[in-house]
Amino acid sequence: MSGPSFFQTHMGQRFYEGTMPALVRELKRLNDNVERLVAVAERFAGSPPSSRAGAETPPPGDSEGT
Numbered sequence: 001m002s003g004p005s006f007f008q009t010h011m012g013q014r015f016y017e018g019t020m021p022a023l024v025r026e027l028k029r030l031n032d033n034v035e036r037l038v039a040v041a042e043r044f045a046g047s048p049p050s051s052r053a054g055a056e057t058p059p060p061g062d063s064e065g066t
Helices: 010-045
Strands: none
Touching: none
């Protein structure tokens, strides 16, 4: 392939200098909001906050529907 690499083009510079940092900021915001949502849901459910999602095991008998 001849010609400049993507990062050497105007569009590539905009992508790396603008779009990628914006995506990272939005992912951080999303992660912060999900963490807050989990904390509220755990408080609402009355369970203590957990550091690992999905680490809880179901009570005995509930997995079989008995």
